[in-house]
Amino acid sequence: MELSLQESILRLFLALLLGSVVGMEREYTQQSAGLRTHILVCLGATVFTIVSITDMGQGLTYINADPNTTFRLVRDPARIAAQIVPGIGFIGGGAVLRHGANIRGLTTAASLWMMASIGMLLGVGSYQLAIVATLFSFLVLFIIGGLERTMFKKYLKKFNLLKVQVTARDSSVPVVEQWLERSFPSKTVEVKLQRHPESQTASMTYTIDLRGLHADVNVLSRNLNALDGVTAASIRVLQEEKEM
Known part of the structure; x- marks a missing residue:
């Protein structure tokens, strides 16, 4: 099967799109594999499929080893494309992360697997089916995912809550709050602040929801203790029990 340059470029452009x-949905939820990873997976699957059906799929080669006998060597155009399926498993495995008792990244790994299949559809020229599959994938991740979190919020376990306790000079409270906002944008779910006028200090306790955010607690603790005016700080990971 021969493809023109324009046809190949069209398939690659659709893979990018x-x-x-x-x-973008995975990037919005701050997953380990985001926009660039999904684009590259889809592009890669498309390229491998194009290579498989063009350069490796030139049809049949006849070998006349004997005047009275004709042997036929068949080139299998699916050999390269078939390796995409197990190959994407290595990338998907890298997206699955363990956080204490919680496993994260399974949905992202599944979306990468789906991107590979969409790339293969584009590689063979099934544009309409690829577009429909992409729309269905977006529907599952964005719309159904939002409904799932809304409808079953009461029955879901909340893991990876971070508890930050800080003692600092009273004048340094805004500095600590600005640091928390930079480190955990819109992730603070609870704040407790107690001021001590006699010592001009303040005790702060923040509860941070880490879902969708990967953080190095040791690095965060060092950076927090290095803030001007902070006299003591500790960070520890909590696990919230299931709500009944």
């Missing part, structure tokens, strides 16, 4: 649709 469709990969970005799902990738």
Whole structure:
């Protein structure tokens, strides 16, 4: 099968476009594999499929080893494309992370797997099916995912809550709050502040929801203790019990 340059470029452009649709949703939720990863997976699957059906799929080669016998060597155009399926498993495995008792990244790994299949569809020229599959994937991740969190919020376990306790000079409270906002944008779910006028200090306790955010607690603790005016700080990971 021969493809023109324009046809190949069209398939790659659609892979970039469709990969970005799902990738933007994963980027929005701050997953380990975001926009660029999904685009590259979709592009890679498309390229491998194009190579498989063009350069490796030139049809049949006949070998006349004997005047009275004709042997036929068949080139399998699916050999390269078939390796995409197990190959994407290595990338998907890298997206699955363990946080204490919680496993994160399974949905992202599944979306990468889906991107590879969409890339293969584009590689063979099934544009309409690829577009429909992308829309369905976006529907599952963005719309159904939002409904899931809303409808079953009461029955879901909340893991990876971070408890930050800080003692600092009273004048340094805004500095600590600005640091927390930079480190955990819109992630603070509870704040407790107690001022001590006699010593001009303040005790602060913040509860941070880490879902969708990957943080190095040791680095954060060092940076927090290095803030001007902070006399003591500790960070520890909590696990919230299931609500009944």
